[in-house]
Amino acid sequence: MIPAGPVVLRPLAPTDAEAIVRACADPEIVRFLPRVPVPYTRDDALRYLEMAEEDWRSGGAAFAIADAVTGEWLGNIGLKPSRLRSTNEIGYLVAPWARGRGVATAAAAALAGWGFTHGVERVELLADVENLASQCVALAAGFRHEGVRRGAEQHRGGTRRDLVSFARLRGDSGERVTPFLPGFPGDSLTDGIVRLRTLTPADAADYLALQNLPDVVRYSVPPEPHSAEQVEERCRTAGANRLAGRGVEAVIMDAATGAFAGEIQLSNLIPPLGQAMTGYSLLPAFRGRGFTTRAVNLLVDWAFEHTPLSRIIAGTSPANVASQRVLERAGFTREALLRGLLPGPDGTRLDDLQWYRLRDAPLASRAFSRRRSGP
Structure with a gap:
């Protein structure tokens, strides 16, 4: 025995x-x-x-x-x-x-x-x-x-x-390996208006419809539609990728109804720098209600509280004013315009307007951001 x-x-x-x-x-x-x-x-x-x-x-x-x-x-x-x-x-x-x-x-x-x-x-x-x-x-x-x-x-x-x-x-310590990216407390994050939970295979149909909206494709990297196979793979592996420390793929939900509203990610992790990138997209029916700002605040606050990350960055097209307003309301600061950074359609290159938020960002600005986001 x-x-x-x-x-x-x-x-x-x-x-x-x-x-x-x-x-x-x-x-x-x-x-x-x-x-x-x-x-x-x-x-x-x-x-x-x-x-x-x-x-x-x-x-x-x-x-x-x-x-x-x-x-x-x-x-x-x-x-x-x-x-x-x-x-x-x-x-x-x-x-x-x-x-x-x-x-x-x-x-x-x-x-x-x-x-x-x-x-x-x-x-x-x-x-x-x-x-x-x-x-x-x-x-x-x-x-x-x-x-x-x-x-x-x-x-x-x-x-x-x-x-x-x-x-x-044989020579390993055998001590518990703590994931760089732990699960959400209680399996979700919520502020009472929106709720975030990990992407699952059951979300594939909603996720595919979202990612193939023309304005979402336009601002994707690269700006190409998603196939059903790509989406199924992404949904199937989201949990395993989080445990492996590769990133977080989360669903944005209407907290009141449980409806799928959009998606948000924490990706491009560089642990030695304590840095990761966030990105997001939302269904048209839920836009204009502060959902994305709330989702960004929930995810970034979780990352700063539960992981060693100290710096979260984001990128927007110079033409994507709506996304820029989301980041401003979520306490991000504009940092730089990188010329020709991203692949565009037909071999072109696109500019990327970059933003950042630090772990020690002033609390007053975050509180103001939440008040402005609204339900």
């Missing part, structure tokens, strides 16, 4: 079969573990127990994740060796009734440590690009983000899915 804080890793037993069957009916397990049969039966569970014994014979390891006090089955976890580059991979599932208690994090950290004491040099953990919970487990268990393996896993129906790759080496 391997002690792991609130749980213990113990040998699997035939008495675990019924609990395994109940857990494998969970939609999230079915969604992210394509090798789990549907429907999952007791015979499937018994075959899994046989396969676990085979894992031990082939140099791997397979455990039940169990309550440290009662011994109740809470999940499965295993370590499988790969002869390719002497890498071992952790795989696990946790029953829906055991989630939210740090079970997966404790088990993954403990099993990696156990592997290192048994001669393992490198342990990988792979998670579906949309499985943010598993990606958070990897970081919390001391695994470092390495990249995305495109189309690395065949899913149900024959489609291919991207996997996010994390790894721990």
Whole structure:
């Protein structure tokens, strides 16, 4: 047995079969573990127990994740060796009734440590690009983000899915990896008028319609329409990109109705400089109501409070007066006009009017900005 804080890793037993069957009916397990049969039966569970014994014979390891006090089955976890580059991979599932208690994090950290004491040099953990919970487990268990393996896993129906790759080496500290960009407190930001939340695949249709509006295309970089495939990719990877520190993609919503109103980003991060860029677009039906100014204030205030960022910049076309007014009301200061910075249509180059806001910007100017934005 391997002690792991609130749980213990113990040998699997035939008495675990019924609990395994109940857990494998969970939609999230079915969604992210394509090798789990549907429907999952007791015979499937018994075959899994046989396969676990085979894992031990082939140099791997397979455990039940169990309550440290009662011994109740809470999940499965295993370590499988790969002869390719002497890498071992952790795989696990946790029953829906055991989630939210740090079970997966404790088990993954403990099993990696156990592997290192048994001669393992490198342990990988792979998670579906949309499985943010598993990606958070990897970081919390001391695994470092390495990249995305495109189309690395065949899913149900024959489609291919991207996997996010994390790894721990024998010499790593194993300490929790804190994302540069944490999640929004309570999963959203709001001032009572607008609400921001992370972009998701469910937003693809609204996002596509927004990004292909003529005036949005005109001021995009580059100024080209988005394809459905591009938008689906952006929506699908937004959460994983935030955890990897690449940026934040958020939906602007009407707080009263929950309607999709627009989008806002924090991108082009340069951590050594403490700098990032913001950009945004809004549906015509919500313009003229201060929504964009409120969204910018919410996102920038969050960034200054919850990240090491000290400087947020933005760029506008010299002709985009509406966007310039948004930035002025949100406490940004005009900084420079960069000639020919941006790609334009048909090989032309466009000027970019740049703005900035600093972490220590005077509070009085921000309060004035909020009063002017209005509902």
